[in-house]
Amino acid sequence: MNTAPTNSRSGRFAHNALRHWGERIIESVLFLAAFSAVAVTVAIVGILLYESQAFFQHVPLKDFLTDTQWTIMFTDKHFGVAPLLAGTLTTTGVALLLAVPIGTVTAIYLSEFASHRVRETVKPVLELLAGIPTVVFGYFALLMVTPALQWFMPDLPGFNMLGPGLVMGIMIIPYVSSVAEDAMRAVPMHMREGSYAMGATRLQTALKVVMPAATSGVVAAYILGISRAVGETMVVAVAAGQQPNFTFDPRESGATITAFIVQVALGDLPHGSLEYQSIFAVGLVLVLLTLFFNVLGHVVRKRFREAY
Amino acid sequence: MMAYDAQAVRRLVARGKQWDKVFVIAGLLCMMVGVLTLALLLVGLIQDGAGRLNWQFFSHFPSRRAEQAGILSAIVGSSLVMLVTALAAIPLGIAAGVYLEEYAGRNWVTEIIEVNVTNLAGVPSIVYGLLALSLFVYGLGFGQSILSAGLTLALLILPVIIVSTREAIRAIPGIIREGAYALGATRWQTVRDHVVPYSTGGILTGVIIGLARAIGETAPVITIGALTFIAFLPPAPVSGEFPFLSFEWLRSPFTVMPIQMFNWLSRPQAAFQENAAAAGVILVVMTLVMNAAAIWLRVRYRKRIKW
Numbered sequence: 001m002n003t004a005p006t007n008s009r010s011g012r013f014a015h016n017a018l019r020h021w022g023e024r025i026i027e028s029v030l031f032l033a034a035f036s037a038v039a040v041t042v043a044i045v046g047i048l049l050y051e052s053q054a055f056f057q058h059v060p061l062k063d064f065l066t067d068t069q070w071t072i073m074f075t076d077k078h079f080g081v082a083p084l085l086a087g088t089l090t091t092t093g094v095a096l097l098l099a100v101p102i103g104t105v106t107a108i109y110l111s112e113f114a115s116h117r118v119r120e121t122v123k124p125v126l127e128l129l130a131g132i133p134t135v136v137f138g139y140f141a142l143l144m145v146t147p148a149l150q151w152f153m154p155d156l157p158g159f160n161m162l163g164p165g166l167v168m169g170i171m172i173i174p175y176v177s178s179v180a181e182d183a184m185r186a187v188p189m190h191m192r193e194g195s196y197a198m199g200a201t202r203l204q205t206a207l208k209v210v211m212p213a214a215t216s217g218v219v220a221a222y223i224l225g226i227s228r229a230v231g232e233t234m235v236v237a238v239a240a241g242q243q244p245n246f247t248f249d250p251r252e253s254g255a256t257i258t259a260f261i262v263q264v265a266l267g268d269l270p271h272g273s274l275e276y277q278s279i280f281a282v283g284l285v286l287v288l289l290t291l292f293f294n295v296l297g298h299v300v301r302k303r304f305r306e307a308y
Numbered sequence: 309m310m311a312y313d314a315q316a317v318r319r320l321v322a323r324g325k326q327w328d329k330v331f332v333i334a335g336l337l338c339m340m341v342g343v344l345t346l347a348l349l350l351v352g353l354i355q356d357g358a359g360r361l362n363w364q365f366f367s368h369f370p371s372r373r374a375e376q377a378g379i380l381s382a383i384v385g386s387s388l389v390m391l392v393t394a395l396a397a398i399p400l401g402i403a404a405g406v407y408l409e410e411y412a413g414r415n416w417v418t419e420i421i422e423v424n425v426t427n428l429a430g431v432p433s434i435v436y437g438l439l440a441l442s443l444f445v446y447g448l449g450f451g452q453s454i455l456s457a458g459l460t461l462a463l464l465i466l467p468v469i470i471v472s473t474r475e476a477i478r479a480i481p482g483i484i485r486e487g488a489y490a491l492g493a494t495r496w497q498t499v500r501d502h503v504v505p506y507s508t509g510g511i512l513t514g515v516i517i518g519l520a521r522a523i524g525e526t527a528p529v530i531t532i533g534a535l536t537f538i539a540f541l542p543p544a545p546v547s548g549e550f551p552f553l554s555f556e557w558l559r560s561p562f563t564v565m566p567i568q569m570f571n572w573l574s575r576p577q578a579a580f581q582e583n584a585a586a587a588g589v590i591l592v593v594m595t596l597v598m599n600a601a602a603i604w605l606r607v608r609y610r611k612r613i614k615w
């Protein structure tokens with residue numbers, strides 16, 4: 001070093017102190033970035049509560065929960081959330097009836113039967129399926145699946161909950177199958193080997209050893225699927241008809257919570273109007289619904305975790 | 309207990325193996341459902357929309373006459389919204405991921421942040437639209453603008469970027485950090501010069517997947533009140549006169565590709581649905597290319613790096 005040795009020590013301390021402060025500032029900035037996730041959650045809950053509290057000042061909670069009509073856009077207004085819930089549950093139900101069996105069989109096949117190469121090719125393709133914009137699936141439901149269904153069921157109206165439900169089912173297959181497959185692959189090899197040693201076939205091992213051992217993960221995969229289907233918007237907004245309808249018959253048209261929000265947002269709604277507040281009220285219901293399933297998934301995963 | 313005779317055991321095993329074969333066929337069929345749907349969807353879209361995919365479709369504004377309508381305002385709107393989304397989400401997401409992996413101690417604050425990131429990934433996208441409508445559009449007064457939409461989508465894809473950043477950073481072995489510390493580097497210098505550069509591949513994968521998702525999202529952008537019929541372009545961000553850069557476009561009304569498609573799709577005339585199909589082809593191609601790029605990147609980085 002060419003600098004004078006006399007003040008090098010104090011110089012180094014000053015430099016260190018500076019570095020120290022710089023480090024502290026950077027750490028705080030990074031912490032704030034991470035904390036933004038908490039801020040977003042708080043903002044979501046706060047805003048939904050705040051805006052829907054204005055709604056519930058106009059509409060008694062009892063009407064909201066017990067009335068069976070939702071006609072907020074008409075002059076004779078009714079504020080029963082039941083038709084929107086019925087629409088949401090019906091489309092979700094149809095989607096699950098398709099996605100759960102197909103997703104489970106796909107997961108068992110990929111985890112227990114398929115060769116490494118098949119698995120490595122099929123998984124990315126399924127991921128691509130999950131990446132398609134949902135409005136495109138809406139097109140698929142309205143203009144390709146519903147007409148195909150009308151071939152078998154001539155009475156089926158152009159807008160119905162069956163077509164979008166089935167398309168949503170196909171959309172959530174990748175979520176269900178990939179989480180379920182991960183759970184099955186986490187089952188240790190020696191359990192399968194034990195089963196094979198007893199003379200069991202692959203299928204018997206898969207159904208009687210691997211599936212029970214992976215129950216918690218598989219159920220968590222189903223719950224993830226439910227949560228996705230409940231929150232899905234564009235498919236039902238395009239193809240289910242946007243008519244709030246208190247029915248569980250998938251052949252009829254209906255509106256889900258999400259479809260109603262889209263419908264209201266498309267109209268030119270004045271800030272602070274009852275319609276404006278209503279989308280926050282039903283949004284709150286939607287969040288509570290998905291939160292319930294997310295927490296349930298978490299509990300299931302913890303409660304039934306197998307100790308191998 | 310009666311002993312099985314060899315014949316019966318053989319029959320039993322043969323029957324079991326028969327069922328194995330049946331299941332393999334069932335598994336293949338189920339696996340193909342997704343793949344076939346993807347193929348059917350693409351073929352159908354191209355069949356319906358190919359007729360409209362010409363230069364005129366890209367260079368015209370939407371119109372009341374279907375055969376003259378185009379996607380110019382939607383393409384420009386989508387690009388500008390994506391620009392805002394990327395500028396907001398990428399630094400924030402990477403910073404959050406770095407904090408959680410490199411700085412955070414094991415305590416309840418970290419725990420809360422982690423639970424929140426997981427939960428945000430499960431919140432339906434339309435709820436982000438409600439948040440943005442109340443907070444960005446009215447609360448902060450950004451209006452129904454490109455800025456509002458870009459920030460909304462940034463919040464939506466934040467969990468994706470945080471999670472992939474964490475995974476990428478976790479894959480870097482501790483000896484790299486120890487080497488840097490041994491030479492007197494501070495924590496930030498270690499992160500800036502070693503940890504983040506080496507995990508670029510994984511982070512980039514997450515960023516691309518996040519942006520691909522944002523480009524196809526419709527519901528939150530509709531909720532904040534994006535218009536469905538826009539026949540003008542936002543003011544240009546760069547101009548020939550002083551001060552050269554203008555941020556007027558951030559406050560401009562806009563439309564994006566998925567909304568344009570939704571708008572055409574909800575009209576009964578077949579000619580407009582042809583336009584919807586054409587817009588769908590473009591959307592699908594964009595998201596497929598981005599997702600494929602992310603998958604390719606992941607495979608490539610997984611192969612190349614041997615620590």
